[in-house]
Amino acid sequence: xxxxxxxxxxxxxxxxxxxxxxxxxxxxxxxxxxxxxxxxxxxxxxxxxxxxxxxxxxxxxxxxxxxxxxxxxxxxxxxxxxxxxxxxxxxxxxxxxxxxxxxxxxxxxxxxxxxxxxxxxxxxxxxxxxxxxxxxxxxxxxxxxxxxxxxxxxxxxxxxxxxxxxxxxxxxxxxxxxxxxxxxxxxxxxxxxxxxxxxxxxxxxxxxxxxxxxxxxxxxxxxxxxxxxxxxxxxxxxxxxxxxxxxxxxxxxxxxxxxxxxxxxxxxxxxxxxxxxxxxxxxxxxxxxxxxxxxxxxxxxxxxxxxxxx
Amino acid sequence: xxxxxxxxxxxxxxxxxxxxxxxxxxxxxxxxxxxxxxxxxxxxxxxxxxxxxxxxxxxxxxxxxxxxxxxxxxxxxxxxxxxxxxxxxxxxxxxxxxxxxxxxxxxxxxxxxxxxxxxxxxxxxxxxxxxxxxxxxxxxxxxxxxxxxxxxxxxxxxxxxxxxxxxxxxxxxxxxxxxxxxxxxxxxxxxxxxxxxxxxxxxxxxxxxxxxxxxxxxxxxxxxxxxxxxxxxxxxxxxxxx
Numbered sequence: 001x002x003x004x005x006x007x008x009x010x011x012x013x014x015x016x017x018x019x020x021x022x023x024x025x026x027x028x029x030x031x032x033x034x035x036x037x038x039x040x041x042x043x044x045x046x047x048x049x050x051x052x053x054x055x056x057x058x059x060x061x062x063x064x065x066x067x068x069x070x071x072x073x074x075x076x077x078x079x080x081x082x083x084x085x086x087x088x089x090x091x092x093x094x095x096x097x098x099x100x101x102x103x104x105x106x107x108x109x110x111x112x113x114x115x116x117x118x119x120x121x122x123x124x125x126x127x128x129x130x131x132x133x134x135x136x137x138x139x140x141x142x143x144x145x146x147x148x149x150x151x152x153x154x155x156x157x158x159x160x161x162x163x164x165x166x167x168x169x170x171x172x173x174x175x176x177x178x179x180x181x182x183x184x185x186x187x188x189x190x191x192x193x194x195x196x197x198x199x200x201x202x203x204x205x206x207x208x209x210x211x212x213x214x215x216x217x218x219x220x221x222x223x224x225x226x227x228x229x230x231x232x233x234x235x236x237x238x239x240x241x242x243x244x245x246x247x248x249x250x251x252x253x254x255x256x257x258x259x260x261x262x263x264x265x266x267x268x269x270x271x272x273x274x275x276x277x278x279x280x281x282x283x284x285x286x287x288x289x290x291x292x293x294x295x296x297x298x299x300x301x302x303x304x305x306x307x308x309x310x
Numbered sequence: 311x312x313x314x315x316x317x318x319x320x321x322x323x324x325x326x327x328x329x330x331x332x333x334x335x336x337x338x339x340x341x342x343x344x345x346x347x348x349x350x351x352x353x354x355x356x357x358x359x360x361x362x363x364x365x366x367x368x369x370x371x372x373x374x375x376x377x378x379x380x381x382x383x384x385x386x387x388x389x390x391x392x393x394x395x396x397x398x399x400x401x402x403x404x405x406x407x408x409x410x411x412x413x414x415x416x417x418x419x420x421x422x423x424x425x426x427x428x429x430x431x432x433x434x435x436x437x438x439x440x441x442x443x444x445x446x447x448x449x450x451x452x453x454x455x456x457x458x459x460x461x462x463x464x465x466x467x468x469x470x471x472x473x474x475x476x477x478x479x480x481x482x483x484x485x486x487x488x489x490x491x492x493x494x495x496x497x498x499x500x501x502x503x504x505x506x507x508x509x510x511x512x513x514x515x516x517x518x519x520x521x522x523x524x525x526x527x528x529x530x531x532x533x534x535x536x537x538x539x540x541x542x543x544x545x546x547x548x549x550x551x552x
Contacts, residue, residue: 218481219489243368245358247515253358262355269467269492284471 005044005208016303017042029202029277030214031224035037039299043209049084050208051106051114056089057138058131058165058174059120063155064090066194069280070201083204086114089133100134103141115207116149118142118159122180130172139180151213153179153188153203157253159222160189170282178220188213193293196277199225221271231267233275234287235261255292265292324436326400326536330393334386335531338454341383342509345457346502348376354498377465386457399439406445414440424523425515432523434538442515449508453501459483459499466499 003011012154023044023095023250024037052271056064068091085092086106092099092131128137146152154177157163167175179185190203203222206214214222231237247253247262263267267275267287274293278285286293327335349370350421359366413492421441423429428492433439438446464482487493520527526537 123416154524217456218485224470229467232468238363241370241373242363242366243355243359243372244361244366245355246365247358252360256360264359266492 003049005049006041006062008049009044009299024285026202026205028297029180029198031205039206040209047208050150051086051110052117052204053086053106053114053149054119055142055145056090056119056123056133056139057118057120057142057158058172058204059156060091061119061160062194063119063200064088066192066197066279067155067200067229068197070197080213083115083208088293096134107145109281111148113150114148115151115153116145116185117153118177121158121162121165121174121176123174124180125173130174139300142177143181143183145183146177147183149185151186151188151207152177153190153207154220155200156195157191157193159192163193186213187220188216188222191226192272192274193219196225196273196279198277199273217271225273225277226271228271228273228274229268229274230270230272230287234259234267236287249291257290260287260290260292263292267292311533321407321537321539323535323537325534326436326530327534328393328397328401329534330389331397331401332531334390334393337386341379341386342505344379344504345376345383348372348379349499349502352376353495355499380458380461380465383454384462385442387454387458403437403443404451406432407443407447408439418444425518434523434525434534445508445511449504449511453508454503457505458502460494463494464491464498 006019010016018039020041024034024043027034027036030036033157054064072283087099087102089095089099094102094103117187120131122128122137122139122142124139128139133141154160158165159177160175162170162174164175165172166176188203188207190200192199199222202225203214206222214224217223217226219226231240234240236257236259239257240261244256244269245253245262248261249263259265267285275287276287278288352369357368359368370458378547392421394405417433419430420433421439424432425441448485460483462475465477466473466478466480467484469475471477471480484491484494487497516527520529524539526535530536
């Protein structure tokens with residue numbers, strides 16, 4: 001039997017005190033009551049780690065970059081160990097044939113019992129030649145792994161909706177995960193470019209603790225993070241209500257931190273937790289840095305699988 | 311010699327617009343003006359104010375007025391649906407009209423020629439003429455229904471899932487438009503211009519008909535009575551009731 005999460009954490013030199021702190025912080029991040037800290041701790045102590053195969057299609061690796069910066073107290077060490085990340089071609093030590101062999105090994109050992117995490121998406125045109133992994137089109141690898149997995153996590157806007165590479169005219173016919181695979185597996189979408197690190201780790205923690213997806217909205221996103229607009233929780237909202245806008249970048253309004261609505265911010269139509277959780281231990285997020293983000297535009301427009309404004 | 315050199319003549323009148331219809335008309339007129347102006351400034355805000363955020367609440371007031379006027383438009387429409395069932399024939403004609411009748415289309419064509427100054431005499435109607443019914447339905451009624459639905463759907467985004475606006479409207483309107491409220495915002499905006507174009511046509515035609523067709527149009531929406539200024543037989547006036 002594989003090690004439990006707790007055992008892995010202890011092996012990595014994490015004290016029980018830190019472990020319990022992590023459990024209560026996770027419970028708080030997930031919006032659960034304090035009694036759930038104990039449940040999470042219990043799950044961590046008793047449940048074996050679920051293997052995850054993390055595949056990369058057409059993408060920019062920003063999801064991985066965000067993920068490894070999860071500012072959760074123990075994220076960097078713990079989360080990576082916690083999920084038994086069996087395959088992730090970007091950060092794994094193995095390469096080439098050895099790396100690819102792990103996929104088959106995991107499928108054989110944990111058939112129907114592992115999670116497939118997808119970063120990026122699969123191009124379908126030209127027989128999938130626009131994204132080749134280990135000599136084969138990514139679409140084949142994705143479909144093969146999807147057939148054997150328990151559930152799928154679509155990381156980021158690419159895997160969720162299509163994003164930049166699916167923008168019109170979409171020459172490679174890049175499609176999001178749910179359109180690329182032929183099997184019908186439960187999919188949770190965690191959009192964003194990148195998704196917020198703590199959101200990613202919280203989603204994983206929830207799945208491992210409760211062995212099910214958190215409650216999803218009608219687009220398949222976890223409600224706890226995607227039910228409110230960035231605009232509604234934006235710290236620049238008072239300037240919006242006051243009628244104080246940045247008219248163009250670098251004007252007096254921009255220096256005073258006015259609302260970015262008039263320079264193209266799509267916060268009022270974008271559902272995410274950026275303005276509440278933020279990045280890098282809650283340090284900042286694009287709007288705080290003075291500009292709307294690219295993801296805001298993509299999450300708004302990229303919701304149609306192939307859609308992005310030209 | 312008589313002081314009045316005009317011969318006496320009769321001016322037949324019919325009662326067309328019942329009070330709730332007139333109230334609905336002017337409520338709509340006011341709400342549409344307010345909604346269009348505030349809506350335009352929500353989409354393209356006025357030049358930025360300076361100073362501290364605590365000194366102003368301009369966008370907040372504009373949005374509040376927009377939402378209030380939207381509620382008024384919506385509630386008035388619901389009451390208008392009630393009047394559809396209890397009002398006279400004119401209260402039904404812009405919602406439902408038999409377009410399968412051949413006479414509808416021949417009269418429609420007559421109206422097109424009338425508006426193009428190609429025929430000399432208008433046909434007289436108690437309520438709307440066939441062309442008016444067509445434009446009222448496609449350029450006013452459907453756009454207004456869409457504006458109420460899309461307006462409350464966008465409003466429901468701010469009131470969050472679980473609120474009545476979100477449950478009744480956002481929950482299906484936004485997925486219908488690709489799950490993307492930005493698309494719905496855009497259509498909400500485009501439909502405003504459709505309604506503004508309708509308002510321009512509507513006012514032009516009302517004034518023109520008041521003069522050209524020798525029947526009261528504008529004052530009818532105030533008094534309720536349609537006054538035919540020339541001698542005319544009441545039997546010539548087309549009325550679905552008869």
